[in-house]
Amino acid sequence: MSEIEALVAARYGLAGRASFLTSERDLTVRVDASGGESFVLKIANAAEDPAVSEFQNRALEHLERIAPDVPASRLVPTLDGASEFLAEKHGQPHFTRLLTWLPGxxxxxxxxxxxxxxxxxxxxxxxxxxxxxxxxxxxxxxxxxxxxxxxxxxxxxxxxxxxxxxxxxxxxxxxxxxxxxxxxxxxxxxxxxxxxxxxxxxxxxxxxxxxxxxxxxxxxxxxxxxxxxxxxxxxxxxxxxxxxxxxxxxxxxxxxxxxxxxxxxxxxxxxxxxxxxxxxxxxxxxxxxxxxxxxxxxxxxxxxxxxxxxxxxxxxxxxxxxxxxxxxxx
CATH class of the missing domain: 3.90.1200.10 (Aminoglycoside phosphotransferase (APH), C-terminal lobe)
Incomplete structure (x- = not known):
């Protein structure tokens, strides 16, 4: 978990505690930031087509623009303003994005x-x-x-x-x-x-x-x-x-x-x-x-x-x- 917490701090400037969430394909992690907010970090399996993950991100951005009342998560930009990035592990790139935590x-x-x-x-x-x-x-x-x-x-x-x-x-x-x-x-x-x-x-x-x-x-x-x-x-x-x-x-x-x-x-x-x-x-x-x-x-x-x-x-x-x-x- 310390590695993931360090990744979130480096990419998003967020200090917090990470904990695993159940997921079938992606590595999905809840991040409870020290400021009180919570987020979801999704790290795709290296076998997943990055184009498909990018498609999902563009859909979320489309919803935010076209239908802001639809209660879907929002993408959180990195410190350099990117919606996603490739995190490397054992030489393999993993499509990575941070999402807002939804209430309920x-x-x-x-x-x-x-x-x-x-x-x-x-x-x-x-x-x-x-x-x-x-x-x-x-x-x-x-x-x-x-x-x-x-x-x-x-x-x-x-x-x-x-x-x-x-x-x-x-x-x-x-x-x-x-x-x-x-x-x-x-x-x-x-x-x-x-x-x-x-x-x-x-x-x-x-x-x-x-x-x-x-x-x-x-x-x-x-x-x-x-x-x-x-x-x-x-x-x-x-x-x-x-x-x-x-x-x-x-x-x-x-x-x-x-x-x-x-x-x-x-x-x-x-x-x-x-x-x-x-x-x-x-x-x-x-x-x-x-x-x-x-x-x-x-x-x-x-x-x-x-x-x-x-x-x-x-x-x-x-x-x-x-x-x-x-x-x-x-």
């Missing part, structure tokens, strides 16, 4: 409510709308979590240990490949967050219906906007009662800010299933490769499995009707 507590573990879902939908809609006119040469990079890559994941379903679950996962993937992918050229395409999950969202400590932070732009990519919405919705399938009650509220909040065409709404239910299938497949595949980090990798697995089971019991036509009504299309 994780959305994960808070009770779901209709107002909370509206707030999430509004926040995602505002973010997507702000990013809709953002362009960057690295925006179309390949990332495994992009729903466009579903056909490439089909062979990985062999890693899903439970036979019944594997069949459900395979069916969701095949439906995407055979029925949704041919329609994709007609979908809106833009840069999206691509990981609007409860671990990446902060809410006010005294009001869990108020969003205070959107974290982790590490899966940022240019893809179909409806895929981004499906990801957010996949995490909000209700554990009890009507499965899509909270999803419909989130969708309504999003649609009011960043309208979703009817043809895309009609694919949303199957896209939610495809995202659940991705979470399960990629999770089990990666956990088998990195067993020491399995707990972190599989943190969304049980919820995805339960949500997929609940949605499977809902007729597609009924689900489509619920989601159409949420947008006023019924």
């Amino acid at each position: 507590r994780p959305l994960f573990g808070t009770p779901q409510t209709a107002p909370q879902m509206r707030a999430l939908g509004t926040a995602l809609g505002q973010l997507a709308k702000a990013l809709s006119n953002f362009r960057h040469p690295a925006a179309d990079h390949e990332i495994v979590w992009d729903l466009r890559r579903v056909p490439q994941l089909i062979p990985l379903t062999a890693h899903v240990g439970d036979d019944a679950l594997r069949e459900r996962v395979e069916a969701a993937f095949l439906r995407f490949r055979d029925e949704i992918l041919p329609l994709a050229p007609g979908f809106r395409t833009q840069v999206v967050h691509n990981d609007f999950n409860p671990f990446n969202l902060l809410v006010a400590p005294d009001d869990s219906d108020r969003v205070t932070g959107i974290l982790d732009f590490g899966d940022l990519v240019s893809t179909s906007a409806i895929y981004d919405l499906a990801i957010a919705c996949a995490y909000q399938v209700a554990e009890d009662g009507p499965p899509l009650a909270f999803v419909a509220e989130l969708l309504a909040g999003y649609h009011a800010v960043h309208p979703v065409p009817e043809r895309e709404v009609d694919q949303l239910f199957d896209l939610i299933a495809a995202r659940h299938a991705m979470t399960i497949t990629i999770g089990e595949w990666r956990a088998s490769r990195y067993p020491d980090n399995a707990a972190y990798i599989l943190r969304n697995h049980a919820r995805a499995r339960a949500a997929m089971t609940r949605c499977a019991a809902l007729p597609r036509a009924e689900a489509q009707s619920i989601l159409r009504r949420a947008c006023g299309y019924a």
Whole structure:
């Protein structure tokens, strides 16, 4: 930690205490400065394409200019005014940046409510709308979590240990490949967050219906906007009662800010299933490769499995009707 603290002091003129944060790819460190402020230092893996990290930084700067009310972190400039720099370790360069610390507590573990879902939908809609006119040469990079890559994941379903679950996962993937992918050229395409999950969202400590932070732009990519919405919705399938009650509220909040065409709404239910299938497949595949980090990798697995089971019991036509009504299309 002393090495990181020295790096922050040299580059940013900040004296403080550093502590590790959980992260899947980057080295992510919280820095509590002696002046009372907190920051997040992100040091990319040397294998990460610097152009992709630069793309993420330019997106954050775009948001700061275009949509300052979107609660995303801000880049902190170095002493010489740079937004990022390459830190060398063992002769390898690592893309490095310092971000402001966002207030709040994780959305994960808070009770779901209709107002909370509206707030999430509004926040995602505002973010997507702000990013809709953002362009960057690295925006179309390949990332495994992009729903466009579903056909490439089909062979990985062999890693899903439970036979019944594997069949459900395979069916969701095949439906995407055979029925949704041919329609994709007609979908809106833009840069999206691509990981609007409860671990990446902060809410006010005294009001869990108020969003205070959107974290982790590490899966940022240019893809179909409806895929981004499906990801957010996949995490909000209700554990009890009507499965899509909270999803419909989130969708309504999003649609009011960043309208979703009817043809895309009609694919949303199957896209939610495809995202659940991705979470399960990629999770089990990666956990088998990195067993020491399995707990972190599989943190969304049980919820995805339960949500997929609940949605499977809902007729597609009924689900489509619920989601159409949420947008006023019924």
